[in-house]
Amino acid sequence: MLFARNLEFSPGSEADLDDPENAPRGSSIVIGYGRFGQIVAQMLHAVDCSVTLIDKKPSQIELSGRFDTKVYFGDGLRIDVLRRAGAEEARLIIFCADDRSIDAAALAPIVEAFPNARVLTRVFDRRQLLAIDGAGTVGAVREVFESSIALGAMALQQLEVAPREIEDVEMALRQLDAERLGMQISEGDLGAGRDYRFVAGGGRQAASVLEALRERRAAAKRAREEAEADQAA
Amino acid sequence: MLFARNLEFSPGSEADLDDPENAPRGSSIVIGYGRFGQIVAQMLHAVDCSVTLIDKKPSQIELSGRFDTKVYFGDGLRIDVLRRAGAEEARLIIFCADDRSIDAAALAPIVEAFPNARVLTRVFDRRQLLAIDGAGTVGAVREVFESSIALGAMALQQLEVAPREIEDVEMALRQLDAERLGMQISEGDLGAGRDYRFVAGGGRQAASVLEALRERRAAAKRAREEAEADQAA
Numbered sequence: 001m002l003f004a005r006n007l008e009f010s011p012g013s014e015a016d017l018d019d020p021e022n023a024p025r026g027s028s029i030v031i032g033y034g035r036f037g038q039i040v041a042q043m044l045h046a047v048d049c050s051v052t053l054i055d056k057k058p059s060q061i062e063l064s065g066r067f068d069t070k071v072y073f074g075d076g077l078r079i080d081v082l083r084r085a086g087a088e089e090a091r092l093i094i095f096c097a098d099d100r101s102i103d104a105a106a107l108a109p110i111v112e113a114f115p116n117a118r119v120l121t122r123v124f125d126r127r128q129l130l131a132i133d134g135a136g137t138v139g140a141v142r143e144v145f146e147s148s149i150a151l152g153a154m155a156l157q158q159l160e161v162a163p164r165e166i167e168d169v170e171m172a173l174r175q176l177d178a179e180r181l182g183m184q185i186s187e188g189d190l191g192a193g194r195d196y197r198f199v200a201g202g203g204r205q206a207a208s209v210l211e212a213l214r215e216r217r218a219a220a221k222r223a224r225e226e227a228e229a230d231q232a233a
Numbered sequence: 234m235l236f237a238r239n240l241e242f243s244p245g246s247e248a249d250l251d252d253p254e255n256a257p258r259g260s261s262i263v264i265g266y267g268r269f270g271q272i273v274a275q276m277l278h279a280v281d282c283s284v285t286l287i288d289k290k291p292s293q294i295e296l297s298g299r300f301d302t303k304v305y306f307g308d309g310l311r312i313d314v315l316r317r318a319g320a321e322e323a324r325l326i327i328f329c330a331d332d333r334s335i336d337a338a339a340l341a342p343i344v345e346a347f348p349n350a351r352v353l354t355r356v357f358d359r360r361q362l363l364a365i366d367g368a369g370t371v372g373a374v375r376e377v378f379e380s381s382i383a384l385g386a387m388a389l390q391q392l393e394v395a396p397r398e399i400e401d402v403e404m405a406l407r408q409l410d411a412e413r414l415g416m417q418i419s420e421g422d423l424g425a426g427r428d429y430r431f432v433a434g435g436g437r438q439a440a441s442v443l444e445a446l447r448e449r450r451a452a453a454k455r456a457r458e459e460a461e462a463d464q465a466a
Binding site: 028035036037038039040042043044045046047049050051067068069091092094096118120122124125138139140141142143144145146147148149150151152153154155156158159161165169170172173191194197198199200206210 | 261268269270271272273275276277278279280282283284300301302324325327329351353355357358371372373374375376377378379380381382383384385386387388389391392394398402403405406424427430431432433439443
């Protein structure tokens with residue numbers, strides 16, 4: 001019915017509905033086609049962005065071939081390899097390899113050589129996040145950070161913590177973690193911001209974030225009770 | 234104001250508002266206190282669940298000590314070590330170590346020995362998910378799966394894909410991935426379900442999931458246009 005009515009107002013709109021999604025969105029280069037790169041590549045395929053895959057492990061290339069995926073051989077940190085892979089026209093260059101040695105000195109020349117491309121990268125830990133700071137990349141994710149939050153959330157579910165509270169804990173943790181990272185980067189010291197963690201008994205800063213969340217939940221509970229009392233009156 | 238009005242209806246409710254959150258929620262044992270276990274432990278601390286930490290790397294224990302965290306030394310796969318850590322009373326035993334050798338044969342005796350505890354585990358990849366199948370654990374997360382989705386989402390943002398569409402892609406990928414895993418587990422074959430991936434040009438199954446999402450988005454767009462047209466009329 002929605003469809004029929006729509007035709008009255010904008011005839012012919014159906015034919016071009018698919019356009020923005022089907023149009024080539026430029027191309028991307030994914031370096032490292034293991035567990036990490038495979039998922040990133042799938043997401044790019046899903047929006048019809050063309051993907052060139054590079055890996056320096058022959059075994060990975062061979063395995064991928066058996067799954068009908070063409071992966072090119074090469075070291076994706078080399079400018080000449082990237083150029084041959086089409087980096088000058090690429091919109092994205094994404095480092096997905098398991099390589100904790102990649103730092104700002106390795107990435108900066110790539111960012112500079114291919115100004116049309118945005119560079120994103122997987123990192124090992126917060127130490128590597130500090131090490132790539134200043135390279136000009138537009139995004140980075142610590143490789144086990146998100147999965148550790150997911151397993152933590154599963155654990156809280158098992159303790160029958162309410163979904164809403166789990167969300168709050170996750171949000172608070174992300175906020176504290178981001179602030180801690182900011183301090184670690186600006187001070188160049190991994191020891192900075194150690195209060196910005198949830199510890200047994202509550203870190204000083206963490207405790208106040210959690211307290212704010214508790215107050216928010218308490219206020220929501222009071223509002224619910226009030227609404228129920230109003231209905232009962 | 235909510236607060237003042239609430240007092241009229243349920244006086245004294247403020248004092249016990251904190252109760253469910255402050256009550257001890259039982260205890261947990263986290264095995265492996267590296268990048269992964271640290272985040273899981275923080276989330277448990279955030280809900281005041283007591284946490285006993287075990288690691289078998291002295292260097293990790295020493296490092297954690299410098300960050301004011303007590304980590305016990307031991308092999309968390311051993312029943313006697315777990316028992317000494319209080320596994321009989323624990324509600325959760327969570328394996329967060331970087332150990333892709335853990336399989337159902339290693340986990341099943343632990344699940345059996347401590348019936349009060351739910352067991353969760355980090356795994357290396359889908360191969361290890363298959364290997365732990367049948368052990369009786371209640372949850373597992375592939376260690377880089379969530380972060381790879383997060384980096385993929387960042388990549389789509391850079392391509393200016395709409396947030397709603399990124400959500401759809403993520404949902405579709407998770408759905409396909411779960412179905413593929415189900416087939417891999419039931420057939421005991423990693424090659425099963427290879428159609429359940431987004432590939433260049435679209436996998437058969439993936440294409441139909443994406444097509445369904447495209448139709449949903451198109452319907453939403455038509456509804457929006459209709460609403461706008463109604464307002465303009």
